[in-house]
Amino acid sequence: MKETKICVIGLGYVGLPLARLFSTKYPTVGFDMNQKRCDALMAGHDATLEVADDILQDAINNHGFICTSDIEKIKDCNFYVVAVPTPVDDDNNPDLTPLVGASTTVGKVISKGDVVVYESTVYPGVTEDECIPVVEKVSGLKMNVDFYGGYSPERINPGDKQHTVEHIKKVTSGSTPEIGKYINEVYSSVITAGTHLAPTIKVAEAAKVIENSQRDINIAFVNELSKIFNKMGIDTLDVLEAAGTKWNFLPFRPGLVGGHCIGVDPYYLAQCAQRHGYNPEIILAGRRMNDGMGEYVATETIKLMLKKGIQVLNSNIIILGFTFKENCPDVRNTKVIDIYKALKEYNLNITVFDPWANPAIVEHEYGIKVVNELPAQKFDAAIAAVAHKKFDALNVEGLLKDKHVIFDVKCTLDRSIVDGRL
Numbered sequence: 001m002k003e004t005k006i007c008v009i010g011l012g013y014v015g016l017p018l019a020r021l022f023s024t025k026y027p028t029v030g031f032d033m034n035q036k037r038c039d040a041l042m043a044g045h046d047a048t049l050e051v052a053d054d055i056l057q058d059a060i061n062n063h064g065f066i067c068t069s070d071i072e073k074i075k076d077c078n079f080y081v082v083a084v085p086t087p088v089d090d091d092n093n094p095d096l097t098p099l100v101g102a103s104t105t106v107g108k109v110i111s112k113g114d115v116v117v118y119e120s121t122v123y124p125g126v127t128e129d130e131c132i133p134v135v136e137k138v139s140g141l142k143m144n145v146d147f148y149g150g151y152s153p154e155r156i157n158p159g160d161k162q163h164t165v166e167h168i169k170k171v172t173s174g175s176t177p178e179i180g181k182y183i184n185e186v187y188s189s190v191i192t193a194g195t196h197l198a199p200t201i202k203v204a205e206a207a208k209v210i211e212n213s214q215r216d217i218n219i220a221f222v223n224e225l226s227k228i229f230n231k232m233g234i235d236t237l238d239v240l241e242a243a244g245t246k247w248n249f250l251p252f253r254p255g256l257v258g259g260h261c262i263g264v265d266p267y268y269l270a271q272c273a274q275r276h277g278y279n280p281e282i283i284l285a286g287r288r289m290n291d292g293m294g295e296y297v298a299t300e301t302i303k304l305m306l307k308k309g310i311q312v313l314n315s316n317i318i319i320l321g322f323t324f325k326e327n328c329p330d331v332r333n334t335k336v337i338d339i340y341k342a343l344k345e346y347n348l349n350i351t352v353f354d355p356w357a358n359p360a361i362v363e364h365e366y367g368i369k370v371v372n373e374l375p376a377q378k379f380d381a382a383i384a385a386v387a388h389k390k391f392d393a394l395n396v397e398g399l400l401k402d403k404h405v406i407f408d409v410k411c412t413l414d415r416s417i418v419d420g421r422l
Helices: 015-022 035-042 053-063 097-109 126-139 177-188 201-232 236-243 265-275 281-291 293-307 336-344 359-366
Strands: 006-009 028-031 066-068 079-082 115-118 148-151 170-172 195-197 316-320 349-353 379-384 400-408
Touching (some): 006 015, 006 097, 015 079, 079 097, 115 177, 126 148, 126 201, 148 177, 170 177, 170 201, 201 236, 201 281, 265 281, 281 293, 293 336, 293 379
Parallel strands (some): 006 028, 006 079, 028 066, 316 379
16 A cells, blocks of 8 residues: 555644644645634644644644645545534534535545545444545545545543543544554554554444443433432532442533533434434433533522522623633533523623633624633622633632622532532
């Protein structure tokens, strides 16, 4: 086989770290339709903060890594990796539009003997039944005759500087046993944590989608426990700490479940199940529970304000944190927006403070304002929604009026100052 030259399509939270890593061993091109994104990366800065500036600049300057939106510059590649988002629409149905677009791009450049590997999270069958036919139609080539396919699900954990892409074991698969071994060799040459070659593409797809569905269901369970124990006047964290003394108790915590994986993937699995004539009760029940937690936090905060005699109408509330998880700027599918929307129904004034979130992106995606600096005013209530490290030194009580409410979503504040928490 000729020398492997890699093109990673989609330079977001998944594609860029992977492309940068591949560039240490192979000639690698990153392709993204967003020219501004490519320009910023070639200038040596990643706005997602997944790849540090010095590491990115080393890849560009010392390993020949380039980022481009010019399709002509990826035609001489022979190992294409698709790493575009797989969201859901407003009705929580899988939206494969980005995958179809990326597959069309691959179809325009793929040649005989080339390989295309998908990393985007999908339900079993999407790679072979939805994506590859697009590549075939556009290119006029046939899989396993003229070119080959594979699937290697992404396992990026945004904001995690310990479990980076090379330190997370990778599942691989191919459209033939031989191609599976080749794809596995390419990935294993850069993934220091090792790889696992799945027997088929569908097995690899299913493995990915159940990873996050399992976490979603477990978090839904402890979220339901939190609601139950709250009614009983029992602290949920105390219960979990006590139960955690048993060796096989799973250490899940209640909270908001957003982001591009755990809050989305179960819907992909659910739709796949329904297409095969099965109604997935547990998966969808878990989704309903987790999707309702933002409204629950807002309602509990209002109840606590009323119990303390704080006027709700025209009161001032500050939400601490907006990103979907701590210590990263990623606001995709953040459930903090659900807290915001539920509070808005009470006609009060809301300030969202998050030093990580990009205000322009938040306003574009959600239509609300986020501030990166604390305002000087005093608030009637605070909701600690995201456990950013930058909040550790924050005097939350100092932001509030004498009579106030503090609701701690992540259970990170001193419980002596907290009025409610999950």
